[in-house]
Amino acid sequence: MPRPRRTRAEMDELVLAVGRRQLAEHGTAGLSLREVARELGVVPSGVYRYVASRDELLTRLLEDAFSSLADAVEQDIAGITEPRTRMRTLAHAMRTWALAHPAQWALIYGSPVPGYHAPAERTSGPGLRLTRHGLQAAADGAFRTPGTEDDDAARLSPPFVAQAVEELQVEATAPQVTAATRAWTALLGAVSAEVFGHFGPLSPDDGAALLEAALEIHLD
Structure with a gap:
């Protein structure tokens, strides 16, 4: 029987699904449009109707990973108003997602892909x-802010602070941006170290405790 025709939206989602699977199995070095075409059951030239290049596939996978992570975290922190509790919940939700999607976490926060530059506009x-949630937590008083004379030298530069406030659209002071x-x-650092095995094998409780310890230093 002839294969049912797929809509453009279905094909776009299938391209992403194949890309995610390649990423999980082979890393960024294993991404192959020829393999995408094979799994989709189209001729190699046909896949270019849905994804123009390997770099385009990487960009779409980045967008997908960022959105998936943010969706998961925002679902967990929804309705939490106390800033320290919200930040703790955010941190543990990020860790949970990262452990469930290590290849996508590596794409976001791991080593840059040689020769690839993510388009900022996308x-x-x-x-x-x-x-933005992290800076909002600081503006709401979640973190210790540098205030002593010794800490002044460690504050971030005015251009960095101005850029952060402008890009994130959060009203925050220079000490809050630094915090x-x-x-x-x-x-x-704590999540990546666990995901990439830098601590060695950890139990789930140990990983959560290490993340809590890393965060507790900064909470007010």
């Missing part, structure tokens, strides 16, 4: 969704 929006950036760095 990836910045999805990529900044969670960062949020410190906490975000600790959060990404």
Whole structure:
């Protein structure tokens, strides 16, 4: 029997599904449009109707990963108003998603793909969704802010602060931007270290405790 015709939307989702599977099995180096075509049951030239190049597939996978992560986290933090509780919940939701999707986490926060430059006009929006929550938590008083004379030297530069406030559209002071950036760095580092096995094999409880410890240093 002839194969039913698929809609453009169905084909686009199938391209992403194949790309995610290739990413999980072979990493970015294993992404292949020829393999995508084979799995979709189309001739190699036919796949270009749905994805123009390997770089285009990487961009779509980045958009998809950022959006999937943000959707999962925002579902968990919805309705939580206390800023420290919201930030803790956000951190553990990110860890849960990262452990379930290690290849997609690596695409977002791992080593850059050689020769590939993500188009900011497509990836910045999805990529900044969670960062905005982090800075908003700082503006709401979740983190310790640098205030002593010793900490002044460690504050971020005015251009960095201005860019963060402008891009994230959150009203935050320079100390709050510094505090949020410190906490975000600790959060990404703790999750990535667990996902990439830098701590060795960890039990789920140990991984959660290490993340909590990394975050607790920064919470007010």
